[in-house]
């Protein structure tokens with residue numbers, strides 16, 4: 001097992017912009033990851049299973065609902081703190097960050113923002129500690145990039161709703177206690193419903209065969225005449241804007257997380273290049289390898305600046321969905337390119353699980369697709385700057 005020697009990299013003194021609390025939150029997350037996750041992550045990835053014993057620890061470092069108010073069990077932190085936690089988790093593994101960001105931004109966020117007080121008190125405190133786990137059902141077999149076309153639906157039966165349909169590619173589904181499910185009412189309007197494990201007609205089969213995000217469990221959500229109590233409908237927002245609001249929050253977290261994965265690849269490649277001797281000198285001394293490393297830290301630094309500014313805008317409630325799309329798209333693309341370059345710096349050792357690079361590279365193939373594909377985020381920027389919709 002490789003010792004986790006990771007050190008952060010801060011070429012533009014970004015730390016000067018952080019508060020002491022921010023740094024403490026980051027160090028706490030980093031120390032927990034090094035002690036509890038790094039020693040087991042390669043095995044979890046190989047086994048294709050999320051290590052569920054970590055849930056409590058993620059809750060303890062504030063990884064579930066960092067920005068949810070304290071009265072609902074959250075940590076009441078700002079958006080930069082949320083980003084720093086996502087960065088540290090994904091520095092270890094995108095699947096670890098996925099589990100945390102699904103719970104925070106796709107389950108706790110809609111219950112907090114769109115739910116009523118009773119729903120908040122019922123679910124949020126348990127979700128914050130990891131005692132309860134949630135998942136988010138938006139994507140369907142025939143509706144991925146176009147979620148508005150969804151066919152999952154519910155009918156008003158007087159004293160309950162009757163839910164039918166199917167979701168796929170749902171992170172955390174196989175072991176989630178609850179699912180925030182997006183479905184159409186009889187008039188075709190989209191609403192969020194909290195579906196609980198154990199409701200008759202609700203099942204969550206695991207999806208296998210993934211070569212990416214293997215340390216995160218993915219499944220389907222099947223609804224066959226599921227009777228959902230009326231009090232489980234999230235009353236305060238409906239329409240496609242409701243799930244998209246959750247995605248804004250999650251995509252913001254991914255923008256930070258991707259920097260973490262990139263930093264880990266750079267960190268490993270930099271250290272390796274100084275130690276690996278070929279032609280009687282460290283390979284770090286060859287111009288071709290320096291070009292790779294210099295470009296990596298340049299791209300990481302640009303992403304850090306972009307994302308920190310986005311965090312400030314989020315703290316002020318001013319970040320637009322299009323700004324978030326730009327950061328998600330840029331940073332994941334940056335990270336996947338760095339993973340590929342880092343893999344080359346390690347030569348053959350780059351493909352071995354003694355190093356995390358190949359795992360990051362495979363994980364990022366999911367991250368570049370989920371929560372809006374690389375193409376879709378480009379179209380969002382295109383629409384924003386031209387006013388022309390190129391989606392259809």
Ligand SMILES: Cc1cc2nc3c(=O)[nH]c(=O)nc-3n(C[C@H](O)[C@H](O)[C@H](O)COP(=O)(O)OP(=O)(O)OC[C@H]3O[C@@H](n4cnc5c(N)ncnc54)[C@H](O)[C@@H]3O)c2cc1C
Pocket residue numbers: 102135136137138139143144145146168169170171172212213218366369370371372373374375376379390391392
């Ligand atoms: C590991 C993993 C975990 C996931 N977790 C969740 C989850 O927890 N909850 C959830 O709801 N979903 C989840 N997803 C689903 C994810 O959000 C979708 O895969 C994603 O939105 C893309 O949908 P799709 O796979 O159906 O691709 P498609 O929409 O079929 O896209 C295929 C290709 O067509 C392109 N394309 C589509 N429309 C256009 C267009 N208008 N113009 C140009 N090109 C276009 C896309 O960019 C892409 O390259 C997860 C996915 C993965 C892989």
